[in-house]
Amino acid sequence: MNGPDTFRQKRERMLSILAWFRLSRFYHQSIRRSNQHLKKWNMTVAQFDVLVQVGSNVRISQQDLADQLLVTKGNMTQLLSKMEQLGWIQREREWKIKYITLTDAGRELLDEVLPVQEQFQADQFGKLTIEEKKQLTALLKKIQS
Amino acid sequence: MNGPDTFRQKRERMLSILAWFRLSRFYHQSIRRSNQHLKKWNMTVAQFDVLVQVGSNVRISQQDLADQLLVTKGNMTQLLSKMEQLGWIQREREWKIKYITLTDAGRELLDEVLPVQEQFQADQFGKLTIEEKKQLTALLKKIQS
DNA sequence: TATCTTCAGTTTAATACTAAACTGATAAAA
């Protein structure tokens, strides 16, 4: 049953590719805008994402952080080293695990940036109605189910 | 009129953030899978995207290529240098513009990889029906309209 | 006790990507 594609299959493939193209286009633009925006606080999107995750957990290990943010643990090591050096987070070793928490400075920074950046991020979806946002989320959720 | 957010505003912001989270999650996973897949041909997603764009145009300038792929021209210079070195593309200077075309080897490679990679990419949307794919594309289009 | 396994985190080498400064050629204006 590995014959030539049917018309329907070709059509489906084309629709997927179109969707991917749109999605990737939007993602790139959005990331770039956010990075520009976060420059005011000398911060990158990757760092912001870490701050948010750490800020919303009492204590979280590096590995769990990497899993939640969908990056490799190697990437996490490097990000956290930089952020530790900047004085935003601290690492506490316990057994063989390193737990991450915000420093006071990190907490302060996050409190300042979070609402502004969230609004900025949200504005990128401004053309959609509430219903459409729900639809979009539902579709993306279904893709990965 | 800069008072505290209304309930509706908060709700809208939350929905946007959820959508962004889903989208970004999917994007990352998809890119990573594709990179793994393209490794068979010693190729990255960025290079594949360039090959496709160059392959579907008779002649395209570096700047136009960068615009179409939504990357900076600096990035394009580097990508193309590598790809030229690999013998996939060639640059022809005309006036002050450099036009890019596929070499025979590049064309051959693209012909081999394109259908497989497109199918691989499309499979990532496999959980969606035709209608849902259309919806997704329409929503993403609207966001950027 | 000695050795194996597992797993968190680190390191390394590579690509990707950006912003910003720079180069150099063309075209326009003085």
Next chain:
DNA sequence: TTTTATCAGTTTAGTATTAAACTGAAGATA
């Protein structure tokens, strides 16, 4: 004709990111 503006492409310095190899500590097992 000389100067200026514009614009394609390059370079540079920095962050992000990955895969894969490595380190080192716990715990299991022989």
